[in-house]
Amino acid sequence: MTKATLFLLSLFALILSYPARGAAEEYNAKNLTLEECVQIALQNSTSGIxxxxxxxxxxxxxxRNYGKFLPHVSASASYSPATMQRSWSTTSEGYTKTKIESTSLALTATLNIFNGLSDYASLKAALSAKKSAxxxxxxxxxxxxxxxxxxYYQALLEGELMLIAREDLRSSRDQLKLTGRQFEVGLKSMTDLYQQQAETASRELVLIQAESRARRSTLxxxxxxxxDPESTIGLADPPALGTDLxxxxxxxxxxxxxxxxRDLKASERNARALKWKVTSARGARWPSLDASFSVGTGGTSYLSGSSPLYTEYDSPTIQEQLENSxxxxxxLNLNWSIFDGFQTGYAxxxxxISHLNSMQDYDDLQRTIQIxxxxxxxxxxxARTEIITAETSLKAAEAAWNAVRRKYELGAAGFVDLSAARSTLFDARSSLTRAKYNLALQKNILDYTTGSIPLPPVQQD
Known part of the structure; x- marks a missing residue:
C-alpha cells in the first residue's frame, strides 16, 4: 500500500482547484483521501447539480399548487388625459364634438370554491413529485x-501493479549483471547472456505499459x-483492504x-404523483364554482364641447368623483363545460397511461434489484475465493523461484526454467493484488446495489 502511494505522489503532478468555491489553495500539494475525493465529486458533479x-x-x-387555494387578486387603473368624441345628434340635427378626461380604479379578488378536486389532486401530485426528486x-x-x-481503487491498483513490474525489472537487471559476470569467468554461455538481455528488455516493456495504465487511471x-489543474495533488494511503468482509x-x-x-423510492413516489394527476385530469368533467369580489371607482370631466345646441354643464372634479362614486x-360564477371535443377524455x-407506465417501471426496477x-x-x-487461491499460488511461486534461482546460479537449471519461475512469480504477485482490490470493488458494488453507500448528513432526508 505504501509503495503504491509513494508512486502516485511522485508520478502525478496535476492540479486541483475549486473555481466556484474559491478554495484552490486548500488542496495545494495535498494527498486526497477517498472521502475527500467523494466530497469534491459531490460538489462538482454535473449530475448532482x-x-x-x-x-x-x-x-x-x-x-405554486398551494397558491391555487388562495384568492387571485388583481388591480387595474387607467387614466386618459383627453378623449375626443364626435357623433351625430338627432336633437341638434348636427354633429356633436366632446373632449373629456377620465380615470378609473378597480380591485378584483376571485376564489375557486370547487373544480372537481383538481387543485387538491395537483397539490398531492406536487408533494409526491418533490419527495421523488x-x-x-x-x-x-x-x-x-x-x-x-x-x-479511486482502480488508480491505486494500477499503481501497485506498476510497482510490482518495477520490482520485477530490478530483479531481472540484477540477474543480468550476475549473468554477465558469470559469462566473463566462463560459468555461463553467450546464449544465456543474450537470453537474459532479452528477458530484461521484455520486463522493461511490461513496466512501460504498467506506468501508462497507472497514469491513465489516475487521470x-x-x-x-x-x-482544474492549478494545485499539485496526490492520493493518500488507501483504506485497509480486508480479505474477509x-x-x-x-x-x-x-x-x-x-x-x-433511493431510486426505488423515487419511482414509487413518481407513480403516486402520476396517479394524482389522473384525478386532476378528471376534475375538468365537473363544474367549476368561483366566488368573486370587486370594488372600483371612476370619474369623468368634460373639458370642452361644440354643437349647434351645445350647453355647458358643471361637473364635480375627478378627485370628488373618485371619492364618492x-x-x-x-x-358567484358557475362554469360547466358540457362538451369540449373529447379533450378531457384524452387528458x-x-x-x-403515464401512471400505468410508472408502475411498470417500478415493478421492473424491483425485479432488476433482486437479480x-x-x-x-x-x-x-x-472474489473472496480468488484471494485464498492467489495467496496459495504466491507462496508456491516464491518457493519455486528461490529454488530455481539457486539451481540456476549453480548451473543445475537452465535459463528457460529461471524465466518461467520469474514469470510465475510476477503473475502470482499481480493476481493477489488484483484479487484484494477486486474484493474491495465488489463490496462497493454490493453497497451501491443495496443502497447502503454512506452519504454526508446534509444530504440525508
Whole structure:
C-alpha cells in the first residue's frame, strides 16, 4: 500500500482547484483521501447539480399548487388625459364634438370554491413529485460516491501493479549483471547472456505499459472529480483492504435493497404523483364554482364641447368623483363545460397511461434489484475465493523461484526454467493484488446495489 502511494505522489503532478468555491489553495500539494475525493465529486458533479436544481424546481411547484387555494387578486387603473368624441345628434340635427378626461380604479379578488378536486389532486401530485426528486438527488449522490470509489481503487491498483513490474525489472537487471559476470569467468554461455538481455528488455516493456495504465487511471479519476489543474495533488494511503468482509445472505440483502434503494423510492413516489394527476385530469368533467369580489371607482370631466345646441354643464372634479362614486360587487360564477371535443377524455387517458407506465417501471426496477443482488453476491463470494487461491499460488511461486534461482546460479537449471519461475512469480504477485482490490470493488458494488453507500448528513432526508 505504501509503495503504491509513494508512486502516485511522485508520478502525478496535476492540479486541483475549486473555481466556484474559491478554495484552490486548500488542496495545494495535498494527498486526497477517498472521502475527500467523494466530497469534491459531490460538489462538482454535473449530475448532482442538476438533481439539486430539479429538487428546487419541485419545491417551487409545490408552492405554486398551494397558491391555487388562495384568492387571485388583481388591480387595474387607467387614466386618459383627453378623449375626443364626435357623433351625430338627432336633437341638434348636427354633429356633436366632446373632449373629456377620465380615470378609473378597480380591485378584483376571485376564489375557486370547487373544480372537481383538481387543485387538491395537483397539490398531492406536487408533494409526491418533490419527495421523488429528493430521493433522486440522494441516489445521484450515491452514484457519484460509487463511481469515485471505483476509480479511486482502480488508480491505486494500477499503481501497485506498476510497482510490482518495477520490482520485477530490478530483479531481472540484477540477474543480468550476475549473468554477465558469470559469462566473463566462463560459468555461463553467450546464449544465456543474450537470453537474459532479452528477458530484461521484455520486463522493461511490461513496466512501460504498467506506468501508462497507472497514469491513465489516475487521470481518469481526476477527470471524474472535475477539477482544474492549478494545485499539485496526490492520493493518500488507501483504506485497509480486508480479505474477509462479511456480508449477509441474498434474502437479507434483497430486503435491505428494497427498503433502502433511493431510486426505488423515487419511482414509487413518481407513480403516486402520476396517479394524482389522473384525478386532476378528471376534475375538468365537473363544474367549476368561483366566488368573486370587486370594488372600483371612476370619474369623468368634460373639458370642452361644440354643437349647434351645445350647453355647458358643471361637473364635480375627478378627485370628488373618485371619492364618492365607489362601487362593489359580489358574485358567484358557475362554469360547466358540457362538451369540449373529447379533450378531457384524452387528458384522462394520457394520465392513466403515464401512471400505468410508472408502475411498470417500478415493478421492473424491483425485479432488476433482486437479480443484481444475486449476481453481485456471487461475484463477491468469487472474489473472496480468488484471494485464498492467489495467496496459495504466491507462496508456491516464491518457493519455486528461490529454488530455481539457486539451481540456476549453480548451473543445475537452465535459463528457460529461471524465466518461467520469474514469470510465475510476477503473475502470482499481480493476481493477489488484483484479487484484494477486486474484493474491495465488489463490496462497493454490493453497497451501491443495496443502497447502503454512506452519504454526508446534509444530504440525508
Amino acid at each position: 442538476k438533481a439539486e436544481r430539479a429538487l428546487k424546481l419541485s419545491g417551487s411547484d409545490v408552492l 429528493r430521493h433522486t438527488l440522494a441516489r445521484a449522490y450515491e452514484t457519484i460516491a460509487y463511481d469515485i470509489t471505483q476509480s 481518469e479519476l481526476l477527470r471524474r472529480l472535475q477539477i 462479511p456480508v449477509n445472505s441474498a434474502d437479507s440483502l434483497t430486503a435491505r435493497a428494497l427498503r433502502n434503494r 365607489g362601487n362593489y360587487a359580489v358574485s 384522462v387517458q394520457a394520465a392513466k 443484481d443482488i444475486q449476481q453481485q453476491l456471487g461475484d463477491y463470494n468469487s
